[in-house]
Amino acid sequence: MNALYAGVFKRDLSLAFRQKGELLQPLMFLLIVVCLFPIGVGPGPEILQRISPGVIWIAAILSGLLGMERLFKDDFNDGTLEQLILSGLPLSGIALSKVFTHWLVSFLPIICLSPVLAMFLHMSLPMYQALIITLLLGTPLLSLIGAIATALTVSLHRGSLLVSLLLLPVFIPLLIFATSAVESAAMQLSYGPQVAIISAMTCLALASAPFAISYALKVSQH
């Protein structure tokens, strides 16, 4: 059983690393979006520091959405998804493995890139620490919830814009708590409560999203 899951995981990972362009494009997008803000708003360090948590988080959400389509689309088109559903493995487990792969290839690089972004936007060290913590705890939520909407729209021909329309309102609470944690850190206040709420939301999604994803995949496969 574990070997089968490992097979699914390895396959997804090697597929992702064979399309290096698709792996890098969301990262470039993120970098360029963040660069647009100093140009658009003006290069004053105070303003940039003030808007930095929101800018980085919004850029991370948008670039995460760009890679979201990849999650199930190819597998759906070439019939792999059907085989996975028929394989006898619990579909929720497969969904969780796919979501984890998605997080590894689209959000982990963002977290690795975040020191550069923090430097661009003149973040202070406590702000940067809070940013890393919120990114580590919050981005799995993006992958999990995003996978539900992606699974629902996988059978549609032009679903990518629809996925954004469905998901962006749902991500608002995460954005609020994450940016407020970083702002608290900027004012030398404790940001424990915000981090606790983000973790609670991620745990809730971790417990329930795999089932929603597997139901959605079955509906799409219909």
Place this chain on the structure above:
Amino acid sequence: MWKWLHPYAKTEKVYALCSRLQPWFAISAIALLITGSVWGLLYAPADYQQGDSFRIIYFHVPAAMLSMSTYVAMAIAALVGIVWQWRTAFMAMVAMAPVGAVMTFIALFTGAAWGKPMWGAWWVWDARLTSELILLFLYCGVIALYNAFDDKQQAGKAAGVMALVGVVNVPIIHFSVEWWNTLHQGATITKFDKPSMATEMLWPLLINIVGFVCFIAWVTTLRLKNEILKREGARPWMTSIVRRGSGNSHAV
């Protein structure tokens, strides 16, 4: 109770039920809305602080309350549909979605019109306004997802999942924006033992709330019948109704 509920998984029974309930909802909605609005707009005393402009409360509060309730009703319908595989539940969900979206829009629009004289701005990024706006986006998402599918059975299931994701999120959004920022006044009539409103102002509001409920129920039954007509148009029971000439006269 299950014996009583089960027949309503059939479109035929639901259609008959809607036809039976619809005139009652229509009559009570019209009567209550006229009474409540005329009383509220013309005869209720003016507010000592806000003057006559407070009267928009008679539309703003019912619409805002029921935009939330309609979303919850929609999510319950979605849950029933997913758990017990009722097609009619998904149809009811789809029938409610645009009604709720319009209620949300009315709440936002009247709120903006009320905010301009009171706060001096059409829009502020306040907790309630923001969560209401997000609610509108959630409604739009459900409607857009439903319309994106050609197969309406599949569309109902997909939109149902999205409605459920949204309903989990509604309380989170509500509290997150509340902690984030707040300017909107507190709830007027949640504490039922001692409302923070004079009785002669409160009665028209309560009447209008019930009127809005009946209005939403009326439009929903209409839309549900319409949905059934569209989806089941070729069924024998439907053609016999159409041939008799009754039933389809009300369908929009």
